[in-house]
Amino acid sequence: MARPFIRPTIAAFNRDAVPMAKAVRSTVPEVRGVYENLMEALRELRSCVFLCGQRVLSDDEIAQQACLPPTALAQTLPQIIERGLFARDDTGALFSTLLYDRQLRREEREARKAVADQHWQAVQQTGEVPPGLTRKQITARENGRKGGAPRKGETAEQRDARRARELAAEQAQRKMPLVGVVAGTHAQSNNPNQKPNSVSVIENSVISVPIDLELESDNTIPSSSNSADEPNNPATEKAEYTDAQAKELAARILTASGLGDDQVGFAISFARQYLGRGVCSDLIVRAVAAHKQKMADNGEFPRRVGVFKGPIERAIAGEEVAQLVTEAEPTAAPMLEWQKKAQAAYARSSTVFAAEMSACRDFGRLQRDWPEIAAQHGLPPVERTLAAYEAHFKPQSEQVAA
Structure with missing residues (x-):
């Protein structure tokens, strides 16, 4: 059983005069100590x-209990009492x-x-508890009906009165008439299916119609335009592509991400979306490879194609250009076969590195043993950078010419 x-024995205690606990910071170090x-002595007691x-x-005796010299307590106690910290x-x-006020609040x-x-x-005894609801849910529902907790300086009666006024204002706003000016030159509809003379409109007339927003919110407002008659919008037209292009891009996405066959369907969906x-x-593949490298550097590896959607969108929007793309040219040259091999090997090295990092959790040792590990997985024992892999796969004739 707790003690x-x-x-204290006190008839009246003014809790409003109790200072904040951090008010002691404004005192000199001797008083604060x-x-x-x-x-601390009171907490121990x-x-x-x-x-x-x-x-x-x-x-x-207080000085002895608080491990203080009697002279130090005698010099500082008047200032402590004057500031309201003790009484x-x-x-x-x-x-x-402060401790007494905390006890009262507790x-x-x-x-x-x-x-x-x-x-x-x-x-519970009267059976008024709705089935399927916890006590916390029921309490929240009751507080909601009351309008929430009273505001600062507001009584419960004032809160109820304010809530009633707010409800009345909301009801009045829902029933508020809508006033609109309809010009005769704009009253004619462009919908060819509309019956002629179905609405009689007087030019520059003012129409006032009371509408219940709660009832009208459930109604479906038909479109005033016919989509079949709309001209082709170049911004909404989709680019043309073949299934072979989509499958090729999906394969490159899977290779750059290091994901398995269970993500083939998602990769194809991604390819069709962005090709459309x-x-x-190339921009999509570079974005995937760059994000995969970031994850590998942190000892992580992707599980789904969806994790690359954000990086691809940022690359499309022009963000992180320095990390994702080289300088843009008006017409990008097609990738050579050795470049594709270099990117594929570089992407696979990221997957191998992430798996080894998850197993050993020692980045330094993994860096030292990387050439041997790369050779075991059929990768070139070079530095794990895209430039190093391109230099390895680049034909000697092109290197001499360069």
Whole structure:
């Protein structure tokens, strides 16, 4: 059983005058140090007042309890009491105003909780609890009906009155008439299916119609234009591509990402989506390879094609250009066969590196042993960069010519 909290003997306590705990920062170091020793001593005593049974401790005994020299306590205690950090009760005992205020607030919370528990038990006994709802859900529903917690400085009655006014204003707004000016020159509809003379409109007339927004919100408003009669919008037209192009791009995405056959369908869907938007295939593959490299450097590896959607979109929007693409040219030259091999090997090296990193969790050792590991997986034992792989796969004739 927990010990009862020792309280001071005081008839009236002004809780509004209790300073904040951080107010002690404005004191000099000597006062702050004595204050901290006094608070620590009270916490060890599980009390907010310096009492020993019914005996009021003297200042010398308080100094001994707080491990302070009596002279230090005598010099700083008047300043501590003046700032409201400590006070003396009706019996002359020294107590902490902050700890006493915390204890009072703790008791108020426990009292409110006890009342709520009794109310909940009574509701359960009467069978008024809706089935399938927890106590927390029911309490939230009741608080919602009341309009939430009262605002600062607002009583429960004022909150209820304010909530009633807000509901009345909402109802009045829903029934508010809509006033519109309809010009005769714009009243004619472009819909060829519309019956002629179905609506009589007077030029520059004002129409006032009361509409219940709650009822009208369920109605479907038909479009005033016929999509079949709309001219072709170049911005919405899809680029043409073949199934072979989509499958080739999907294979390059899987190779650059290091994913398996279970993601083939998603890769094809990605390829069709971006090819239909007219996005360059090389840009997509470079974005996938760059993001895969970032994940590998962090010891991570992708599990789904969807993780590359964000990097691809950023690459399309022109973000992270320095990391994803080289300088753009008006007409990009097609990739050579050795370049495709270099990118495929580089992408596979990222997958191998990520798997080895997950297994050993030692980046330094993995860097040292990488040439041997790369050779075991059929990869060239070169530095794990795209430039190194391109230099390895580049034909000797082109290197000499360069």
